[in-house]
Amino acid sequence: MARYDVTMLVSETMPVYKNKVSKKPVFTKVSQIAQGASTNETDVHFNVHTGTHVDFPLHVKSGALSSRAFDITTFIRPVKVLDFMDVKDGISSSDLKTKNILKGDFVLLKTQNSAQEVFDFNFIYLKADGARYLADLGVSGVGIDGLGIERDQRGHPSHHTLMDNGIWIIEGLRLQAVKEGPYRMVALPLKLDDVDALPLTVILED
Amino acid sequence: MARYDVTMLVSETMPVYKNKVSKKPVFTKVSQIAQGASTNETDVHFNVHTGTHVDFPLHVKSGALSSRAFDITTFIRPVKVLDFMDVKDGISSSDLKTKNILKGDFVLLKTQNSAQEVFDFNFIYLKADGARYLADLGVSGVGIDGLGIERDQRGHPSHHTLMDNGIWIIEGLRLQAVKEGPYRMVALPLKLDDVDALPLTVILED
Numbered sequence: 001m002a003r004y005d006v007t008m009l010v011s012e013t014m015p016v017y018k019n020k021v022s023k024k025p026v027f028t029k030v031s032q033i034a035q036g037a038s039t040n041e042t043d044v045h046f047n048v049h050t051g052t053h054v055d056f057p058l059h060v061k062s063g064a065l066s067s068r069a070f071d072i073t074t075f076i077r078p079v080k081v082l083d084f085m086d087v088k089d090g091i092s093s094s095d096l097k098t099k100n101i102l103k104g105d106f107v108l109l110k111t112q113n114s115a116q117e118v119f120d121f122n123f124i125y126l127k128a129d130g131a132r133y134l135a136d137l138g139v140s141g142v143g144i145d146g147l148g149i150e151r152d153q154r155g156h157p158s159h160h161t162l163m164d165n166g167i168w169i170i171e172g173l174r175l176q177a178v179k180e181g182p183y184r185m186v187a188l189p190l191k192l193d194d195v196d197a198l199p200l201t202v203i204l205e206d
Numbered sequence: 207m208a209r210y211d212v213t214m215l216v217s218e219t220m221p222v223y224k225n226k227v228s229k230k231p232v233f234t235k236v237s238q239i240a241q242g243a244s245t246n247e248t249d250v251h252f253n254v255h256t257g258t259h260v261d262f263p264l265h266v267k268s269g270a271l272s273s274r275a276f277d278i279t280t281f282i283r284p285v286k287v288l289d290f291m292d293v294k295d296g297i298s299s300s301d302l303k304t305k306n307i308l309k310g311d312f313v314l315l316k317t318q319n320s321a322q323e324v325f326d327f328n329f330i331y332l333k334a335d336g337a338r339y340l341a342d343l344g345v346s347g348v349g350i351d352g353l354g355i356e357r358d359q360r361g362h363p364s365h366h367t368l369m370d371n372g373i374w375i376i377e378g379l380r381l382q383a384v385k386e387g388p389y390r391m392v393a394l395p396l397k398l399d400d401v402d403a404l405p406l407t408v409i410l411e412d
Contacts, residue, residue, distance in 0.1 A: 003279050011399035022236070027401065030228070030253065033268045038362065040264055042401045045251040047236065051397070058246055062239045073209050073409060076392070156244065186282070188394040188407040191257070193217035195233065195248045201394040201407075203279060 004177045004204045006108075008051035015119040016050065017147045023047050048197040049147075052172040054189060057163045059196040060156050064163075068194045074168070075187035075200070079106045079143070083180035087111060090125045093133035106141035106168070106185070107134070110175040114145040125150045131158035134167065141168035143202075145175045170200065178204055210383050210410045212314075214257035221325040222256065223353045229253050254403040255353075258378040260395060263369045265402040266362050270369075274400045280374070281393035281406070285312045285349070289386035293317060296331045299339035312347035312374070312391070313340070316381040320351040331356045337364035340373065347374030349408075351381045376406065384410055 008014060016023035031041035049055070054075070057064030082099050084091050091109060101107060111124035123146040126134075131149075134142060142149065142162060149169050150158040162169055170187075184205040189198035214220060222229035237247035255261070260281070263270030288305050290297050297315060307313060317330035329352040332340075337355075340348055348355065348368060355375050356364040368375055376393075390411040395404035 003282075005278055007278070007397045009397055009399050025398075027398075033266075039266055040268060040402045042254050042403075043251060044254060044398060044401070045249060048248050048250060060239075060245055062246060072211055072213070072407060076209075076409075186392060186394070188392070188409070190396045190405055191213050191215055191407050192233075192250060193215050195250070196246045197248075199396055201278060201397050203282075203394070 001205055006173050006175055006178065006204055007201045008172050008174055010046065010051045010199070014051060015117065015147065017119065018121070019119050023050065025050055048192065048195050048199065049171070050199060052170070052174070052200045052202055053197045054200055055159065055169045055171065055197050060159045060163065066194045066196060067189070067192055067198050070189070070198070072189055072191060075185055075202070077106060077185055079108050079183055079185040079204070081108045081110055081175060081178050081180050081183060081204070084109055084111045084124070087124055089122070090127040091130045092127045093129045096130055096133050101134070101137055101139065103138035105139050107139055108143040108173060108175060109145070110178070110180070111145055114174055114176040119147065123147065123151065126158050128153065128157040128161065131161040135161050135165040139167055141170065143170035143173050145173045147172050170202070173202060181206070207411055212379050212381055212384065212410055213407045214378050214380055216252065216257050216405070220257060221323065221353070223325065224327070225325050229256065231256055254398065254401050254405065255377070256405060258376070258380070258406050258408055259403045260406055261365065261375045261377065261403050266365045266369065272400045272402060273395070273398055273404050276395070276404070278395055278397060281391055283312060283391055285314050285389055285391040285410070287314045287316055287381060287384050287386050287389060287410070290315055290317045290330070293330055296333040297336045298333045299335045302336055302339050307340070307343055307345065309344035311345050313345055314349040314379060314381060315351070316384070316386070317351055320380055320382040325353065329353065329357065332364050334359065334363040334367065337367040341367050341371040345373055347376065349376035349379050351379045353378050376408070379408060387412070
């Protein structure tokens with residue numbers, strides 16, 4: 001069995017959504033042996049949508065489910081990586097129809113985003129009709145290698161279509177090391193209480 | 207197979223080392239639909255030694271290994287939970303000698319700490335001679351349910367004895383739900399670059 005780490009590294013120089021300075025993680029050395037302390041210790045400050053993460057319905061709808069309702073073993077399960085390296089702009093229902101996707105599948109969409117080391121305002125996203133197609137098929141989850149599953153479409157139709165149907169959304173995967181095919185996903189979140197998203201560490205096993 | 211979540215929940219009201227206000231996580235709502243934004247988003251700020259975490263040698267020795275050198279699949283492996291619920295004060299070599307511990311074992315020490323919901327300045331810790339005993343046996347890792355593997359012993363002898371022998375240290379486990387015995391640990395860290403500790407999410411499977 002091989003294991004693949006498909007998680008973004010969290011650092012002060014990592015790509016963040018729309019390059020917003022407010023979304024850059026900040027690392028602060030709060031205790032330093034070099035300055036006479038007995039230990040080295042670091043504080044971190046970041047947005048919960050940084051890097052690889054799962055969105056909860058609370059992200060786009062007030063009063064909706066947060067991390068508090070999440071079973072942290074949910075993402076230890078089979079997944080299918082689907083290759084959309086040839087897609088420009090966005091993934092549509094016609095792209096998805098070329099793949100063997102079944103009810104209950106958890107699909108990870110591999111695109112040109114995975115190879116990008118800086119934020120691209122034109123990153124590949126899941127179009128509204130693609131989200132609709134996946135919801136009608138009855139998938140259980142969708143992961144993508146962009147920092148959003150949609151760029152910033154007015155009304156966030158892809159988010160709503162998926163979330164309204166109880167479909168998990170994982171954003172910010174790094175899928176360049178894995179080929180299309182079935183894997184076992186082992187993904188665990190940072191266990192933060194009652195927030196709108198959780199950073200994830202994601203391993204794929206084949 | 208059953209799965210047990212042995213991870214502390216990270217919140218603003220969680221217990222932190224020595225009850226220091228500076229070690230309390232801070233959650234900030236940086237975008238709110240109720241205030242006209244298109245999404246709800248949260249920033250978090252916390253010390254990397256918060257809750258359940260792995261310490262790296264950099265924590266007690268400048269220039270030593272940090273999270274950058276860590277293979278994030280290291281903690282997907284067999285472990286042994288050892289019951290020390292009867293121990294007062296600290297776990298010594300004489301306590302450890304009552305258990306079947308073998309070279310290469312990764313041991314998780316279950317104590318009265320697991321049941322505590324507030325920080326106890328007299329939490330059960332691993333005494334220096336206990337750390338020495340485990341190092342001489344050649345264990346590969348030690349986890350404990352206190353927020354430190356030692357309380358704040360001058361010179362941090364237990365940390366140094368373990369780290370100088372390449373033995374992993376996990377602190378802040380919540381082991382009340384599991385009995386003594388063998389388990390498969392599935393633990394993944396938050397993937398922060400080049401820091402002295404990493405928050406962990408830890409599942410035990412039997």
